[in-house]
Amino acid sequence: MKIGIIGPSLSGKTILFQLLTGVSSRIGSKGSVLQGAARVPDDRIEELVKIFKPKKTTYATVECADFPSLGSGCELTGETASRLKACDALAVVVRAHADQSVPWPKSPVAPDVAFSDFLHEMILSDLCQVETILARNKDKKRTADEERVLKRCHELLEETKPIFAGSWGADDEPVLKNYAFLSSRPVLVAINLDEEQLQSLAYEGRASLQALSEENGYPLVEFCGSLEVEINQMNRQEQAVFLAEYGLTQSGIARFASAAYRLLDLISFFTVGEDEVRAWTIASGTSAKKAAGKIHSDIERGFIRAEVINYVDFLALGGSLKIAREQGKLRLEGKEYLVKDGDIINFRFNV
DSSP: OEEEEEOBTTSSHHHHHHHHHOOOSOOSSTTOOEEEEEEOOOHHHHHHHHHHOOSEEEOOEEEEEEOOOBOTTOOOOHHHHHHHTTSSEEEEEEEOOOOTTSOOSSSOOOHHHHHHHHHHHHHHHHHHHHHHHHTOTTOOOOOHHHHHHHHHHHHHHHTTOOGGGSOOOTTTHHHHHHHTOGGGSOEEEEEEOOHHHHHHOOOTTHHHHHHHHHHHTOOEEEEOHHHHHHHHTSOHHHHHHHHHTTTOSSOHHHHHHHHHHHHTTEEEEEEOSSSEEEEEEEETTOBHHHHHHHHOHHHHHTEEEEEEEEHHHHHHTTSOHHHHHHTTOSEEEOTTOBOOTTEEEEEEEOO
């Protein structure tokens, strides 16, 4: 599961990517897509580490891809649209700050206008694709479901709405996935502010940007790129004090990573012990047997049972697996059990 980071030139998207992943240089030819993994902050991991004092700690990660900057009008070429379709979700970074040391490529563009431009580019790209498909009247391979979904997509796009904003059933998802429309993907809107804007949460276009995001079901994250660079150089105590001055408990990078994780509909389960406390990333709705395969294919193949207790219940019992077993709170679940976010699991298997 991957989130593609895209935005106009000098929007702050590459700084965001670098701080998220630690990847600091573009490798390859001009126009290449840079890949990296962003650690997802999780207070539950911190608590589990205090309890088990493991030799190793591993956080969940989300895969990120930094795409080349768009023009000031957010124009999408066919090649860029095609490459973005390799991502499961998109993060669109737009700029609200007016830092004179970072000149605009052309005239200043308000963040709501920049995001609206990108949204229209996505819609136009998909509209051209849908119309081309529907124009193939002699194509007898389409099912009735495909025809219905395609026509509904066309209606939405003609109303200048992204496909993601439509109401879709489980039977529609395979059709949408097959055609890979760009605007069918969830989108995270990230606004790069200056320090004053971050404190006041007042900037040009904020109300209309929020309305546009809510209308289409897109979450929104506000951050200050210049401050994030400073925060990244501090230790944890210094970060906490610094963020408190802005009325924040988490950095923008942490909030972005968490929002991206949720956007991809990902959850975490934990394995714990003296050797390692680890968060494992799975899609929401994953069965226990499939979750076991994230650790090792042998565990999935030889799956017998999963010993499960949720993190909240575990803490309520004083953070003791021994007490959980004695009180019957450590449940035995079968292969069809759907793993919940925050489950602490020990897999029993035999190969």
